[in-house]
Amino acid sequence: MSIAIPRRPQLSEDVAGSIRQRIVTGALPPGSFVRIEEAAAELGVSATPVREALVALRGEGLVEQVPHRGYRVNELTAQDVDDIFWLQGTIAGTLAGRAATVVTGEHLDHLSTLNDGLRDAVARSDTESVERHEFEFHKCVNKIAGGMKLAWFLLGAVKYTPRLYATDTAWGEDAVRSHEQLIEAFRRRDVDAAADVMRRQFRKWDIR
Template sequence: MKSSATSSARPTGSDGPARSTSGRLRRRPQLSEEVAAHLREQIMTAALRPGDYVRMDETAERLGVSVTPVREALLTLRGEGMVNLAPHRGYIVAELSRTDVEDLFWLQGEIAVKLALRTADAITAEQIADLEWHNQQLRSALASGDGSQVASAEFEFHRVHNLIASGGKLAWFLLSATRYTPARLYATDPEWGEVAVDSHAKLIDAYRAGDRAQVVEQTRRQFVDGAARLTRHLAGTGIWDEHS
């Protein structure tokens, strides 16, 4: 994923998973994965707060799906430690600490740096031009103000970037880690977009110049920025007030 906070999160639209115009999830083969992605974003932005119950019937009704994919999604999230099962009471959103956020972005950054350094060893002039084109697509998407387009353009930049590194397993681990970063939160933040485009441009310049130190700096830059933005957002929701 890439060298940014949201870059490996699959861009399923500005509201997370694919939706119809009514706001409900469209029926798809991997529907439980779509439901899990929606709930992850809700939890990571504190739309669902620690201690909240996730009611299967209510969630299914809200998303326009049956209870089965919701149940499967909650089992997945329980395995990830995002929800807990209270016997005879249902699923409860687990605690989300500042350290959790820090660790999440640290892990993403470490993997992304290794991928970026591999890219630095392999990238060609043609591939540099391709990255520049994709960064321009991101710039255009930001100008449109369409969060879905922004998420897609960011994803494509980093997908192309990671293909150059030929690190399939590392890219998969990064994709897995970035499932926990709320793409919509970033894609609808113009200031984040400015940082992303500028960081991409400087990363490309570093590849062109063979400046490995700058490759590392620009790769880490977006993760540091992403962690700070998510931490500020969560602090603003008050979920950590009683622990301050």
């Protein structure tokens, strides 16, 4: 008996991520249309992963299907953006507060190394490296906290963060300072300060 091997889901997820970023950054404004064939040609993929991606984005409320015309981009309101960053900051702050109670000297050294890498990436305007070090820093904090379910929800919310922040030198410099403050709060095992620093950093991601 033959067994059908399913197509890897990563491709449609990557396509969804690309289109999602264009929506949240305004590159695809409300009311504009995403047509499957055109998007497939632009992204260099077949129509199938684009179709799957748009179905997923429709489920997220980012697009709606219009018969015979394609998928129309829905409006992302100011309240929507505020809600997204509130959710991110609330979850991240809770995880940072938990991490402050269990952090070790080894953890602090690793976080400092990651922040040094972020500082260097910002100075070099290396967008890819900025994104990588920022992601790894927060991933490390979440791992220290041990709240993997909360971290999973946070990762879902971060999908809606415009990646334009990584190209903003002022934002990058501020993130480095914020990380330094967080590490210092961890050294003091100051739960409230750690949570507050993290919440404020996520609020600063709102660059509308």
